[in-house]
Amino acid sequence: xxxxxxxxxxxxxxxxxxxxxxxxxxxxxxxxxxxxxxxxxxxxxxxxxxxxxxxxxxxxxxxxxxxxxxxxxxxxxxxxxxxxxxxxxxxxxxxxxxxxxxxxxxxxxxxxxxxxxxxxxxxxxxxxxxxxx
Numbered sequence: 001x002x003x004x005x006x007x008x009x010x011x012x013x014x015x016x017x018x019x020x021x022x023x024x025x026x027x028x029x030x031x032x033x034x035x036x037x038x039x040x041x042x043x044x045x046x047x048x049x050x051x052x053x054x055x056x057x058x059x060x061x062x063x064x065x066x067x068x069x070x071x072x073x074x075x076x077x078x079x080x081x082x083x084x085x086x087x088x089x090x091x092x093x094x095x096x097x098x099x100x101x102x103x104x105x106x107x108x109x110x111x112x113x114x115x116x117x118x119x120x121x122x123x124x125x126x127x128x129x130x131x132x133x
Contacts, residue, residue, distance in 0.1 A: 017053040022060050025050065025106075029064075029089055032108035036088055042109040057104065064089060064106075073114055077102070081112055 025045065032043035047057060064084035073079040077096045084091055090112050094103040107113075 019051050019053050019056060021050055021052055022056055022063065025060060026063070029086070029106060029108060033086070033088055036108055036110070042107065045106040045108075047104040047106060061091060064091060071115060079114060081114060 028043075028045060032041075032045075035041040035043065047060070052060070064086065067083040067085050067087065070080070070082040073081065077094065078099070079092060079094045081090060081092045083089065088108055088110065090107045090109065092103075092105045092107055092112060092114065093101055096102050
């Protein structure tokens with residue numbers, strides 16, 4: 001006779017795994033900040049392409065914390081951009097139109113490219129202003 005599944009004693013314990021990739025990522029950011037200062041070199045780190053265990057991305061995000069500058073971009077879904085507590089280190093997260101995260105990046109730069117006005121947009125703005133005047 002088989003034992004009913006309800007009678008089987010199952011103990012569920014949380015699975016904790018640590019890839020050890022948070023510290024190397026912080027070192028990568030430190031080197032990128034040095035490169036930004038020395039040679040104006042910008043760096044983009046694709047967080048989703050890195051092997052993090054559950055909860056490690058949030059730990060990295062919490063470690064970098066939030067600085068003074070935040071922005072939201074609305075184009076084919078939202079993008080949330082904020083400077084971390086370390087000036088020049090930006091956390092960028094892109095969402096699709098269904099508000100699902102589709103990309104997370106750390107950019108080490110003076111200002112993220114997404115926030116810079118494009119020449120075509122500035123030209124169109126000038127033309128609209130001239131038409132208003």
